[in-house]
Ligand SMILES: Nc1ncnc2c1ncn2[C@@H]1O[C@H](COP(=O)(O)OP(=O)(O)OP(=O)(O)O)[C@@H](O)[C@H]1O
């Protein structure tokens with residue numbers, strides 16, 4: 358088995374001196390191909406910090422982050438940017454859609470930055486929009502869409518192309534329960550097809566789709582909920 | 597829910613004998629509630645005693661089907677129309693456990709909360725996995741019910757934990773002594 362994502366003894370402190378916040382304190386995680394890992398924890402426990410490190414948007418003070426076996430600290434800025442564009446799909450807590458681009462252009466952006474021509478990127482973007490049930494919305498601008506629709510554009514942007522690692526920070530925040538579940542189904546299908554994903558969520562119902570749930574608290578992993586040894590006992594228990 | 601009402605609901609679809617009832621009961625609850633055939637017959641006997649069902653002649657295979665009576669139908673309609681009382685659910689053992697943990701010296705309440713949280717999360721993951729695997733609607737709704745219940749429990753655990761951060765057990769109150777000065781009395785009131 359190859360870990361698509363590995364964090365080894367990662368520490369990260371934000372700010373300096375009096376105001377310093379030790380956001381992650383020695384976190385070790387690995388996520389394999391075909392695995393969906395959810396991260397839960399109170400506000401401020403370090404979830405977004407963890408995801409930013411995993412996506413190479415931020416670097417640890419100590420410890421190592423590896424994506425597809427490559428230590429991010431060993432990559433040049435250019436290599437890191439390349440890896441982020443073609444291997445990592447990111448759904449931010451703040452959606453980060455470009456307001457001056459249409460839905461399809463937003464979704465196509467990472468492909469085009471990666472050198473795919475606009476003509477080739479367009480159908481891929483439309484397919485990704487269809488996956489999140491936004492077929493008719495390709496030419497709308499973000500401010501012409503509802504919060505939940507914008508959220509789905511952000512998800513399409515993270516899934517477009519064949520990204521091996523999908524990182525999603527509260528991707529279901531503005532979605533009703535049916536749409537939220539559809540997004541989880543989609544994420545799950547990607548993972549079952551061989552991707553690895555980390556999902557930060559406050560919704561236990563959505564974390565339920567994960568193979569493992571990691572509980573973070575004050576920058577430390579306090580517990581992990583893996584698969585049950587004897588799932589049938591659950592059903593016996595309700596008798 | 598009682599097995600009584602479950603069997604009445606099945607008999608409302610037409611006469612059935614014991615083994616059929618057991619199989620259909622398990623089908624409609626997605627095997628979340630396994631019954632043994634003894635429970636089915638005991639329940640049928642009580643239903644017959646109460647006039648809610650009545651037995652038909654044995655068939656060629658020697659099985660005796662039962663039929664729902666009008667009284668049975670009224671009872672069934674009433675059951676569907678009556679919400680289930682919260683108090684009928686045995687769920688509150690957890691609440692009692694946490695309340696006791698909070699006031700029992702030497703208990704790490706945060707650990708009690710986290711242990712429960714992981715166990716409930718694990719169950720929720722398993723219900724979700726079953727739901728993913730199976731598309732049959734009645735069974736999916738049963739699973740959804742369990743998923744929403746687990747979710748509510750997890751939310752309540754989060755709530756308890758937040759409350760815990762603010763909670764400091766009061767120091768044991770000094771026994772009231774009649775001749776105390778007024779200043780001490782004020783303190784215990786504050
Ligand atoms: N750029 C920054 N400068 C200073 N402190 C920061 C910065 N980013 C995060 N922090 C602090 O680090 C801690 C962890 O933040 P993080 O964003 O990872 O939390 P989170 O678990 O994602 O919370 P939420 O659920 O609210 O999104 C918090 O205490 C936060 O205030």
Ligand SMILES: [Mg+2]
Pocket residue numbers: 404405406450526
């Ligand atoms: Mg966050």
